[in-house]
Amino acid sequence: MQFSTDPKTLSNDLQVEESSFRRALKKIDYTTAGPITGLVFIIILFSILSPHFLSVNNIVNILRQVSIIGIMAIGVTYVIIMAEIDLSIASIMPLSGIIAGAVATGGYLMPFALPVWVAILCGLLTGALFGFMSGFATAKLKIPSFMATLSMMFIIEGVMLWFSGAQPLYGIPDSMQWFGAGKVFGIPVIVVIFILVFVASDFVLRKTVFGRNIYAIGGNEEAARMSGINVDKYKIWVLTICGILCAFAGLLMLGRIGSAQVTAGVGLQLPPIAAVILGGTSLFGGIGSMRRTLVGVLLMGVLVNGLNLLGVGADGQKLATGIVLIIAVATNVMGTLKK
Amino acid sequence: MKQSSPNEYLLYTENLGKQFNGITVLENINLTIKKGEIHAILGANGAGKSTLIKIIDGIHTDYIGDIYVKNQKVKPANTEEARLLGIGMVHQELSLVSELNVAENIYLGRLPRTTWGMVHYKKLHQDSAKILQELNMSVKTKEIVSNLSIADRQMIEIAKMLSMNTDIILLDEPTSALTENEVKRLFYTMENLKKQGKGIIFITHKLDEIYATSDRVTILRDGNQINTINLDKNDPDLETKLISLMTGTEQGEIGEIYPAKKNRIGPPIMEVSNFSSKGKFENIHLQIRRGEILGISGLKGAGRTELARAIYGADPKDTGILELNGEIVEIRQPIDAIHHGIGMVTEDRKKEGFVGLLGVKENISLTTIKDVLVNGFLSRKLEREKTQTYVSKLNIRMASEDARVKNLSGGNQQKVVIAKWLCTDCKVLILDEPTRGIDVKAKSEIYKIMSDLAEQGLAILFISSELPELIAMSDRVLVMSRGRIVSELSGTQITKENIMKSTFQESAVQKEVG
Numbered sequence: 001m002q003f004s005t006d007p008k009t010l011s012n013d014l015q016v017e018e019s020s021f022r023r024a025l026k027k028i029d030y031t032t033a034g035p036i037t038g039l040v041f042i043i044i045l046f047s048i049l050s051p052h053f054l055s056v057n058n059i060v061n062i063l064r065q066v067s068i069i070g071i072m073a074i075g076v077t078y079v080i081i082m083a084e085i086d087l088s089i090a091s092i093m094p095l096s097g098i099i100a101g102a103v104a105t106g107g108y109l110m111p112f113a114l115p116v117w118v119a120i121l122c123g124l125l126t127g128a129l130f131g132f133m134s135g136f137a138t139a140k141l142k143i144p145s146f147m148a149t150l151s152m153m154f155i156i157e158g159v160m161l162w163f164s165g166a167q168p169l170y171g172i173p174d175s176m177q178w179f180g181a182g183k184v185f186g187i188p189v190i191v192v193i194f195i196l197v198f199v200a201s202d203f204v205l206r207k208t209v210f211g212r213n214i215y216a217i218g219g220n221e222e223a224a225r226m227s228g229i230n231v232d233k234y235k236i237w238v239l240t241i242c243g244i245l246c247a248f249a250g251l252l253m254l255g256r257i258g259s260a261q262v263t264a265g266v267g268l269q270l271p272p273i274a275a276v277i278l279g280g281t282s283l284f285g286g287i288g289s290m291r292r293t294l295v296g297v298l299l300m301g302v303l304v305n306g307l308n309l310l311g312v313g314a315d316g317q318k319l320a321t322g323i324v325l326i327i328a329v330a331t332n333v334m335g336t337l338k339k
Numbered sequence: 340m341k342q343s344s345p346n347e348y349l350l351y352t353e354n355l356g357k358q359f360n361g362i363t364v365l366e367n368i369n370l371t372i373k374k375g376e377i378h379a380i381l382g383a384n385g386a387g388k389s390t391l392i393k394i395i396d397g398i399h400t401d402y403i404g405d406i407y408v409k410n411q412k413v414k415p416a417n418t419e420e421a422r423l424l425g426i427g428m429v430h431q432e433l434s435l436v437s438e439l440n441v442a443e444n445i446y447l448g449r450l451p452r453t454t455w456g457m458v459h460y461k462k463l464h465q466d467s468a469k470i471l472q473e474l475n476m477s478v479k480t481k482e483i484v485s486n487l488s489i490a491d492r493q494m495i496e497i498a499k500m501l502s503m504n505t506d507i508i509l510l511d512e513p514t515s516a517l518t519e520n521e522v523k524r525l526f527y528t529m530e531n532l533k534k535q536g537k538g539i540i541f542i543t544h545k546l547d548e549i550y551a552t553s554d555r556v557t558i559l560r561d562g563n564q565i566n567t568i569n570l571d572k573n574d575p576d577l578e579t580k581l582i583s584l585m586t587g588t589e590q591g592e593i594g595e596i597y598p599a600k601k602n603r604i605g606p607p608i609m610e611v612s613n614f615s616s617k618g619k620f621e622n623i624h625l626q627i628r629r630g631e632i633l634g635i636s637g638l639k640g641a642g643r644t645e646l647a648r649a650i651y652g653a654d655p656k657d658t659g660i661l662e663l664n665g666e667i668v669e670i671r672q673p674i675d676a677i678h679h680g681i682g683m684v685t686e687d688r689k690k691e692g693f694v695g696l697l698g699v700k701e702n703i704s705l706t707t708i709k710d711v712l713v714n715g716f717l718s719r720k721l722e723r724e725k726t727q728t729y730v731s732k733l734n735i736r737m738a739s740e741d742a743r744v745k746n747l748s749g750g751n752q753q754k755v756v757i758a759k760w761l762c763t764d765c766k767v768l769i770l771d772e773p774t775r776g777i778d779v780k781a782k783s784e785i786y787k788i789m790s791d792l793a794e795q796g797l798a799i800l801f802i803s804s805e806l807p808e809l810i811a812m813s814d815r816v817l818v819m820s821r822g823r824i825v826s827e828l829s830g831t832q833i834t835k836e837n838i839m840k841s842t843f844q845e846s847a848v849q850k851e852v853g
Contacts, residue, residue: 207716209708216705219694226653226691227705227759228677286696 034331035280035295038324039302046306053309060188066301067194068093068249068256070294073272074201075245077293078238080276081205083218083285084138084145086239089246089272090265091156092130096123096247098164101260104176107169116176124247130156131243135236145239153269160262169260180255190252197245202290214238218285274321275300278328299324348407349374349538350395350426350507355404356562357390362778365390365562368404372507372538377529379541379549379570382559383585383806383839388542389431391559392509395540396428397421408507427505429496431512431542437485442467444484445499470498473531475524489516497525501532508532508539514548515640526552544638546578546843558584582843586806586835596783597811598790604814605629608798609681609767611650614659619645620822623659627767627798632789634813635802636838642822643802644686647769650800651683652676663766677706682760684753686771686802692756695745699737700726702744702755707762729758734784750781757788768792769800774808786812806835818842 046053072089079086098108100123106113114122130152137148182189205211216224217231225231253264279296281288303324307317348371355368365387372378380388394402397415406413408424415421418428435444443450445467451459467480476498478491487495493516500508510529514522529539529552541553549556550572557567558581565584571577607628614623620642627633635643649656652670661668663679670676676683685691693702700722704711711722726740733754737747744755753773760768770789774782789812793799803809809816815829818841826841828834 209712209717212701212704212708212717215697215701216694219696220690222691223694224705226651226673226683226685228674229705230674286694 032280032292035278035292035299035328038328039295039299042299042302042306046302046309050306050309053306058305058309060191062298062301062305063191063194064188065305066297067188067190068252069268069272069275069300070194070297071197071249071252072246072268073275073293073297074197074290075242075249076272077201077276077281077288077290078205078214079145079242080273080281080283081218081285081288082214082234082238083221084235084239085149085273086131086134086145086242087149087269088130088134088152088156089242090268091153091160092127092243092246093250093253093268094260094262094264095130095156095160095163096126096250097254097264098160098169098250098260098262099123099126100176100251101169101172101254102163104173105169105171107171107260108164108167116173119176120251123251124244127243127245127247127250128240129243131240131246132236134243135239138239139232139235145235149239164260164262166262168262170258172254172259176251177255177258180252181258182255190256193248193252197248198290198294205290210234210237215286218287220286271300274325277332278325280328280332282332296328347373348410350406350408352395353405353407355391355394355402355406357387357394357399357402359776362776363562365394365402368559368564370540370557370564370567372540373554374538375533375536376555377533377539377541377553379543379553379556380559381543381546381549381556381581381585383804386559386585387562388559389511390562392428392511392540392542395421395507396426396509422503422505425506426509427500427503427507428509429500429511429513431515433489433492433496435484435492435495435499438483440481440483441471441478441487441495441498442480444495445470445480445502447499449502466502467498470502473501474498474528490518490521493517494521494525497528501528506537508537510539511542512544513541514543514545522548544843546581550577556581560585582836582839586839596779596786597808598787600814601790601794603630603794603796605631605796608664610662612660612662614646614649614656614661616645616649616654616656618822620649620819623824625817625824627800629766629796629798630793631814632793632799632801632812634809634816634833635800635819636804636806636809636816636842637819638842639804641819641842643819644771645822646819647683647771647800647802648685650676651681651769653683653685677763677765680764680766681769682706682763682765682767683769684756684760684771684773686775688749688752688756689745693744693752693759696743698739698741699730699735699744699747699755700740703729703758703762706759710762725762729761732761733758733788748777748781750777750784753777753781753785754788757785761792765797767798767800769802771802772804773801774803774805782808806838810835810838 052058072093076086076089100119102108102110103114103122104116104119134145134149134152137143138145178189179193180190184192205214213224213229213234216227216229217234221231254260257264275296276288276293277283277296278299279292279294281292300321303320304317307320351371352368355365355370356363357365368391370391380391382388390399393399395406397417397420400416408426413424415424415426436447439447442463446463451462451466453459464480471478471480474494474497476494478487484492484495493513497513513525517525532539543549550570553570555567555569558565605628607626610626612624615621623646625633637643645654648654649659650661652672652675661670668679670679689695694705703726704722711718711725713721723740729735730740735751735754735758737751744752747755774785786808789799789801801809801813810833813833815827816833816838817824818826818828818838820842828837
């Protein structure tokens with residue numbers, strides 16, 4: 001054994017000195033703490049910059065604005081934790097609204113109107129059907145979910161244009177609009193529904209076998225399969241659930257805008273996915289939670305709302321969202337690399 | 340121990356060694372390669388042969404010791420640098436780009452250019468054709484590689500190495516995919532290269548190939564250089580000598596790390612008959628009893644893992660019947676195996692054994708999550724309690740039950756994987772290389788666990804490439820070779836010599852086991 005003067009070994013010795021500080025830094029869980037810190041930071045920032053920001057009205061407003069994207073984000077969170085993706089969410093959403101609207105009013109190709117509850121059921125079934133088809137293509141035909149759901153996106157848009165003739169549909173019954181526009185005890189129904197969906201999904205992910213196995217599949221599909229988890233079944237179910245939740249968002253959208261619109265989903269394909277990632281859920285699966293998604297959704301909502309209050313236009317809002325997203329993903333990736 | 344002047348060596352190493360995660364896999368290797376020499380390297384699985392030449396080829400760069408090429412101390416940082424030093428390698432795994440054609444593959448990364456910087460296709464195909472001719476191959480240079488047979492691809496791999504025109508040539512089991520005729524052509528080419536003064540390092544598992552080609556042979560065992568000898572082809576005891584060098588004869592250390600064997604064997608529990616899967620294994624019959632540890636020995640590619648995976652339902656089989664307690668059961672996927680009480684600890688624990696991103700407790704309950712439910716929902720408390728039981732039973736060392744399994748040491752990871760099966764009521768447990776890549780202390784703990792489980796009546800199918808553990812732990816050993824069971828050894832027949840003989844001698848008497 002001889003003593004080395006190799007610079008590599010020397011620098012190793014030096015690192016021991018500075019490592020106590022580094023160790024403290026390493027202990028921080030950036031992926032969880034980062035988005036929450038960001039959220040708190042911009043809330044403080046906007047409350048200083050704008051007097052209207054922290055008003056009850058504005059807070060309710062923010063929640064109402066994020067509800068629809070939030071429910072879609074919750075749906076796609078299941079998918080992303082399972083290490084798959086769904087690009088058809090913003091197509092399922094308007095189609096379900098159009099189907100439900102048509103059934104309730106007898107519009108489009110529907111010859112007669114049916115009760116509202118049947119219409120709602122039809123809307124949800126539409127979402128379930130297309131989600132199921134994506135899931136089947138991914139699990140059984142082994143088509144990567146990126147391609148399966150991208151194809152599904154075009155298929156749904158084609159169906160939607162054919163069914164609606166690209167025309168909007170008015171005269172949605174009030175009882176149906178209530179979900180998107182009504183209030184209970186002064187709180188918008190849409191917000192209550194968002195919170196209920198969040199609480200239920202958070203519970204499913206944390207407390208049920210179903211939720212646990214989604215993490216296992218997302219973390220290591222092969223190990224999950226070798227441990228006796230029916231991976232195919234899970235893929236089909238998870239994409240079906242995502243479809244149902246997007247259909248739910250579509251029903252709320254009917255009340256929000258007061259009509260069924262083919263264009264209701266334009267520009268909404270990626271914001272829900274961005275919100276999930278922003279919250280710290282890993283795009284590669286296995287890591288994440290509904291709580292993180294909630295933080296991500298709020299972060300995006302607060303940012304847009306605050307900039308709006310300050311008079312910043314759509315240009316500035318998009319720019320800011322992009323910058324925040326890239327910072328969030330960068331810290332997320334660095335946090336993952338450290339482990 | 341160099342006696343002659345180093346000048347005559349194309350390449351030599353001084354005390355070369357390598358560790359993986361703190362485990363020494365290669366130690367104090369002093370290899371010398373002369374000009375115009377074919378130097379064979381012989382050793383069992385895991386003896387360090389591939390590691391050794393991967394160091395020389397610049398693939399493993401964090402080694403200990405020194406490498407000298409033409410008396411210059413070198414430290415190749417990658418294969419590109421190794422090639423510039425005059426070292427070329429033919430890998431065990433094929434590394435061709437299957438969508439490109441033969442010529443493009445031979446000159447991959449070194450395509451000849453025209454003065455305009457474009458690919459000089461004419462020269463490319465001419466040069467390639469010349470090399471193929473040297474190898475006496477009839478393949479067209481414009482043929483797409485994916486259309487070629489495995490044997491032809493292996494020959495293209497060799498052509499690629501030849502095109503580099505290096506002085507030192509590393510061949511890692513080049514013959515495993517070749518037919519007899521092609522092997523002859525390869526040996527002829529090797530002989531030519533030798534005449535040109537090149538030095539060839541040749542790794543093979545087949546003794547007859549060594550006799551046919553090599554001048555000297557270096558024997559490795561457990562990462563140590565046991566000896567380097569001149570091959571005297573007239574020595575009648577050569578084969579016995581080589582096998583005994585490969586296996587080693589000292590057996591003193593065994594008592595320390597292995598638990599004592601106990602008589603605990605009960606009635607038969609599982610019987611496999613007529614298992615076949617094309618290209619993997621053929622007509623396998625085996626029976627295992629309660630409380631028995633049945634060892635399966637063989638080289639890589641002999642079909643051991645493939646057989647185990649077929650029993651467990653991880654891979655499909657062509658034919659075969661599996662009986663448990665005398666009843667025929669159908670196993671199509673792992674979940675069926677688990678329902679019937681068969682568990683499997685896979686060879687590659689990182690890929691198939693655990694979910695690295697999840698914690699210890701989540702991993703332990705992967706197979707038996709229903710046991711930690713209260714009113715249908717997961718109970719963290721119950722899960723934590725269950726985890727604690729196995730953690731103390733198996734002595735798993737970790738920061739907390741929530742520690743991600745990917746951050747644990749290899750030994751602790753393996754214990755987590757085993758714990759996953761202990762909590763199912765499995766009756767047959769398949770262990771595929773359960774001690775690979777873990778330290779001696781953890782190994783002895785795993786042997787203890789195996790012995791305890793067998794005592795409780797579990798039947799264990801134990802696949803291992805490490806003969807000492809296989810011999811010490813198994814009540815019976817089946818030796819597999821080329822997809823068949825070639826011999827069954829029990830009691831005092833279980834010796835290194837017998838296992839090695841069955842493994843390496845192609846002429847071993849085929850024996851039906853059932």
